[in-house]
Amino acid sequence: MSERFPGWRELPKGAVSPKSSIEYKTGDWGVEKPGIDLGRCTQCTLCHFFCPEGAITISEDGHPEVGMDYCKGCGVCAEECPVKCIEMVRKR
Amino acid sequence: MVSGLTLKEAARKPDGIAPGHRLCAGCDETVIARMILKATRGPTIATSATGCLEVATSIFPYTAWNLPWIHSAFENAAATASGIEAAWQAMRKKGKGPLAEYETVDIIAFAGDGGTYDIGLQALSGALERGHDFTYVLLDNEAYMNTGIQRSGGTPFAASTTTSPAGKVIPGKREWKKPIDEIVIAHGIPYVATLSAAWPLDVIRKARKAFEVEGPAFLHAIVPCTRGWRYPQEKTIEISRLAVQTCFFPLYECRFEEGRPVYKLSGPSAAIARRPESKKPVLEYLEMQGRFRHLFRPERRDDLIDSIQAWVDQNWQILLEKVG
Numbered sequence: 001m002s003e004r005f006p007g008w009r010e011l012p013k014g015a016v017s018p019k020s021s022i023e024y025k026t027g028d029w030g031v032e033k034p035g036i037d038l039g040r041c042t043q044c045t046l047c048h049f050f051c052p053e054g055a056i057t058i059s060e061d062g063h064p065e066v067g068m069d070y071c072k073g074c075g076v077c078a079e080e081c082p083v084k085c086i087e088m089v090r091k092r
Numbered sequence: 093m094v095s096g097l098t099l100k101e102a103a104r105k106p107d108g109i110a111p112g113h114r115l116c117a118g119c120d121e122t123v124i125a126r127m128i129l130k131a132t133r134g135p136t137i138a139t140s141a142t143g144c145l146e147v148a149t150s151i152f153p154y155t156a157w158n159l160p161w162i163h164s165a166f167e168n169a170a171a172t173a174s175g176i177e178a179a180w181q182a183m184r185k186k187g188k189g190p191l192a193e194y195e196t197v198d199i200i201a202f203a204g205d206g207g208t209y210d211i212g213l214q215a216l217s218g219a220l221e222r223g224h225d226f227t228y229v230l231l232d233n234e235a236y237m238n239t240g241i242q243r244s245g246g247t248p249f250a251a252s253t254t255t256s257p258a259g260k261v262i263p264g265k266r267e268w269k270k271p272i273d274e275i276v277i278a279h280g281i282p283y284v285a286t287l288s289a290a291w292p293l294d295v296i297r298k299a300r301k302a303f304e305v306e307g308p309a310f311l312h313a314i315v316p317c318t319r320g321w322r323y324p325q326e327k328t329i330e331i332s333r334l335a336v337q338t339c340f341f342p343l344y345e346c347r348f349e350e351g352r353p354v355y356k357l358s359g360p361s362a363a364i365a366r367r368p369e370s371k372k373p374v375l376e377y378l379e380m381q382g383r384f385r386h387l388f389r390p391e392r393r394d395d396l397i398d399s400i401q402a403w404v405d406q407n408w409q410i411l412l413e414k415v416g
């Protein structure tokens with residue numbers, strides 16, 4: 001880590017962490033990633049709730065989108081999809 | 093209003109906890125916490141006792157919290173929440189200060205089982221007794237996970253942990269799970285509910301009720317931990333579900349009305365009360381988890397499995413009697 005972070009003297013009162021964790025990518029943690037067959041997806045939104053990362057967001061038109069920058073490949077979404085339209089596949 | 097909350101609506105609401113946190117893959121803590129934060133009404137301030145959720149969401153220089161959040165020490169999340177509430181009330185009364193303008197502030201304390209059953213119990217009891225308007229969320233993964241799986245008052249009987257290891261003579265933890273909900277209910281607070289992530293809408297609706305009541309509310313979530321319970325990470329929700337389906341962890345609410353607690357079973361547990369034959373044997377829950385492996389190998393310990401089943405049956409029966 002060559003980047004210099006502010007020391008405690010320079011931090012604002014209350015020691016607020018200066019960066020959002022969205023700058024910390026966890027997408028390289030897992031060996032697998034989910035592939036969603038959107039043709040069979042019923043847009044129930046359950047995968048959005050069950051993903052521990054909050055990596056699955058629901059688009060304007062209601063379908064799930066996986067944020068690969070954060071997916072840790074846990075497989076919870078594939079396991080829980082009620083119509084089994086999510087399949088875990090190996091990352092390249 | 094509570095009844096208006098739907099999954100579709102909640103799915104569109106931005107998350108209170110951002111991705112990029114460092115909880116283990118498959119961890120249930122953020123699953124529950126994100127659902128609870130979907131139920132907030134507006135201005136929200138959260139605090140976390142030291143533990144996995146707190147550590148993994150606040151590794152310097154990053155924060156995963158998309159809302160005002162205060163770190164608490166291990167033992168005082170309820171005291172921090174009390175202070176937040178008292179400050180808000182004082183600002184409102186004086187009509188000045190950054191919180192003076194808010195009619196509601198959803199104040200939430202998140203703590204693990206170590207931080208609740210054990211070291212945080214005094215701060216919790218004090219905050220409940222003083223009647224602060226806040227919601228306490230117990231993320232019960234049944235051991236001190238962040239420091240490497242030490243047993244707590246919330247660890248169930250026979251579970252193997254690093255401080256209650258299963259060996260040739262002693263088969264895991266020797267004590268039963270502390271009845272924390274009853275301890276909290278005895279304080280006469282307006283709202284107590286149990287949660288499992290397997291039923292998201294139930295979680296969100298209960299969280300909204302907890303925010304809406306005036307005075308303290310207590311939400312107790314069963315939170316499977318892949319590392320400590322030793323199961324494949326994709327099974328987190330399935331185990332949350334089995335905990336309820338076996339009545340190991342029934343879902344219910346308890347309101348305090350006219351000086352007495354009034355219990356009500358929630359959806360999946362009410363269904364089991366109506367059709368007792370649908371209650372699954374606790375064996376199905378135990379055998380999925382490595383922390384209970386010694387009950388099955390090298391020899392099957394039917395004596396211990398039966399005593400756990402008897403404990404489940406008895407507590408379920410007591411709950412049914414309370415529900416009436």
Ligand SMILES: Cc1ncc(C[n+]2csc(CCOP(=O)(O)OP(=O)(O)O)c2C)c(N)n1
Nearest residue numbers: 142143144166204205206207235236237238
């Ligand atoms: C007074 C004090 N003692 C010990 C610790 C070390 N410590 C940090 S987190 C933790 C365990 C937290 O366990 P729990 O409350 O069950 O939450 P979990 O990590 O399982 O979510 C401990 C012992 C501490 N931070 N403060």
Ligand code: SF4
Nearest residue numbers: 051071072074075077
């Ligand atoms: S595999 Fe796990 S982390 Fe990745 S999108 Fe599915 S639930 Fe989320």
Ligand code: SF4
Nearest residue numbers: 115116119144317318
């Ligand atoms: S140790 Fe358990 S509770 Fe802690 S982050 Fe990992 S899975 Fe979650």
